[in-house]
Amino acid sequence: MSVVTIEELTPESLDVGAVAHYGDPHREQRSLGEGAGLVDRSHRGVIALTGEDRLTYLHNITTQHLTGLPPWTGTETLFLSPHGHIEHHALITDDGTTTWLDVEPGTVVDLHRFLDRMRFMMRVEPVDVSADWAVLTLAGPQAAPVLAALGVTLADPRVAAVPGPKFPSGTVAPHTTSGYAVSPLPTGGWARSGVAGVDLLIPRSTVPDVWGRLIDAGATPVGHWAYEAHRVAARRPRLGFETDHRTLPSEVDLMATAVHLDKGCYRGQETVARVHNLGRPPRRLALLHLDGIATDHPPAPGTPVTLEDGREIGFVGTATRHYELGMIALAVLKRSTPDDAVLRVGESSAAIDLP
Numbered sequence: 001m002s003v004v005t006i007e008e009l010t011p012e013s014l015d016v017g018a019v020a021h022y023g024d025p026h027r028e029q030r031s032l033g034e035g036a037g038l039v040d041r042s043h044r045g046v047i048a049l050t051g052e053d054r055l056t057y058l059h060n061i062t063t064q065h066l067t068g069l070p071p072w073t074g075t076e077t078l079f080l081s082p083h084g085h086i087e088h089h090a091l092i093t094d095d096g097t098t099t100w101l102d103v104e105p106g107t108v109v110d111l112h113r114f115l116d117r118m119r120f121m122m123r124v125e126p127v128d129v130s131a132d133w134a135v136l137t138l139a140g141p142q143a144a145p146v147l148a149a150l151g152v153t154l155a156d157p158r159v160a161a162v163p164g165p166k167f168p169s170g171t172v173a174p175h176t177t178s179g180y181a182v183s184p185l186p187t188g189g190w191a192r193s194g195v196a197g198v199d200l201l202i203p204r205s206t207v208p209d210v211w212g213r214l215i216d217a218g219a220t221p222v223g224h225w226a227y228e229a230h231r232v233a234a235r236r237p238r239l240g241f242e243t244d245h246r247t248l249p250s251e252v253d254l255m256a257t258a259v260h261l262d263k264g265c266y267r268g269q270e271t272v273a274r275v276h277n278l279g280r281p282p283r284r285l286a287l288l289h290l291d292g293i294a295t296d297h298p299p300a301p302g303t304p305v306t307l308e309d310g311r312e313i314g315f316v317g318t319a320t321r322h323y324e325l326g327m328i329a330l331a332v333l334k335r336s337t338p339d340d341a342v343l344r345v346g347e348s349s350a351a352i353d354l355p
Contacts, residue, residue: 014105014240018043021223028226029323036142037222038214041199042134042207045108047090047101047115051124054099061118061267063249064092065260071096074180074192076258078249079111084271086247088114089239089258091199093182093192100190100201102135104239133189134204136211137227138219139197147191147198149217150210154193155181159256185210195257196236229320232330235287235355241301242285242317242330248272250281251332283314284335287355290319290327292348298327299345305331306344313337316345328353 019040021028031037049058059066064077071094079088088111090101103111108130115126138147147154158179181193187210189202202210215221231238237252249259249272259272275281290299298319305314314333322328329345333352337343343350 015043015224016105018105019223021225022221025223025225025229025321026323028220028222029229031220031222032140032226032230033323034141036138036140036146036219037226038211038219039137039139039222039224039227040134040207040211041137041227042204043105044135045103045105045111045128045130046133046135046201047103047108047112047126048129048133049099049101049115049124049126050097051122053122054124055094057119057122057124058092058099059263059266062090063259063266063268063272065263066092069094072182072184072190074182074194076180078254078258079114080249080266080268080272082267084248084268084275085245086239086243086249086252086254089254091180091192091194093180093190093201095182095184095190102199102201107239132204133201134207136200136202136207136214137197138200138214139222139227139230142218143198146214146217146219149213150191151186152183152191154183154191154198157181157193157195159195196231196234225320228318229322229328232287232318232320232328233322233325235285235330237285237330238318242332244315244332247283247332248275248281250275251283252285280335282335283332286314286331286333286337287353288316288329288331288343288345288350289325289353290329290345290348290350299329299348303345305333305350307337308342308344313343319345 028037055066055069062077062079064075074093076091078086081087088107090103093100108128112126112128182190184190187202187206192199242252249255299316301317303316304312305316306312314331317330319329339352339354
């Protein structure tokens with residue numbers, strides 16, 4: 001079976017070393033859309049926090065309400081700058097004794113340094129355990145019966161509706177937290193439901209065994225090309241692709257899953273509250289349909305998006321070829337950009353796809 005790594009194709013990517021595809025990216029996309037696809041995301045960073053104050057500690061420095069997070073529950077959160085700009089995005093799982101954070105590739109060292117610096121007198125110990133633990137993701141409509149091969153059944157993730165008319169696309173209502181069901185695995189580690197499938201955190205020594213059991217149960221090996229194509233089509237932003245140094249949570253639709261609107265102070269909260277109450281974030285996340293772009297040369301992350309008159313109004317985050325939608329891209333655009341505007345991405349045209 002042919003295996004191509006992203007390192008061979010896009011060395012500037014955060015996914016250096018990940019498997020791009022297993023020989024047929026479009027078939028792999030169809031597996032995610034119609035069956036069950038298994039993605040090796042073991043290049044993600046993992047931090048384990050122990051100690052009695054671990055949840056209070058995270059609650060005080062992130063956007064999520066975590067003091068009452070029950071054992072065997074997951075959620076996600078953001079670490080913001082003092083001005084409210086996104087610095088880190090983490091998925092969280094607590095098993096009753098340890099709180100696990102899995103984060104984007106290439107960000108774990110910086111985040112671990114920040115966590116260690118912010119401990120003060122708190123009883124918490126953050127440790128980078130990326131070398132010992134790996135993340136796999138099982139996604140698609142047939143993921144549940146495949147997961148049963150490991151003896152696990154999970155509830156669907158819960159994400160609350162919007163409080164008020166200003167953000168009809170979704171944000172966490174007061175006094176609620178997005179909740180992801182978590183179950184321990186017999187092989188060690190856990191499985192966690194989420195908006196993009198089921199994530200499994202397992203010891204690296206068990207990856208071959210777990211991978212083989214899931215493939216035998218009906219999963220299809222899927223590379224990052226296919227996984228990213230489905231992420232783009234679902235309008236799910238990713239740190240480092242759809243974010244820059246001044247991105248606010250409300251600009252990239254992360255309010256729904258990662259921000260709690262009725263909790264105590266945290267770094268960047270003033271900006272989050274002000275933008276939410278005014279209802280006018282300066283930019284927005286948009287799905288673009290691209291025309292006239294060669295299939296083997298999609299626009300690179302950061303490519304400017306302009307109007308027909310040449311005015312720059314945003315940038316491309318991730319561009320990919322979807323097996324049904326064709327060439328598409330997530331872009332961050334000025335909020336004032338008309339929905340029917342004809343845009344330019346490099347030498348090609350693009351149209352906004354309304355949700």
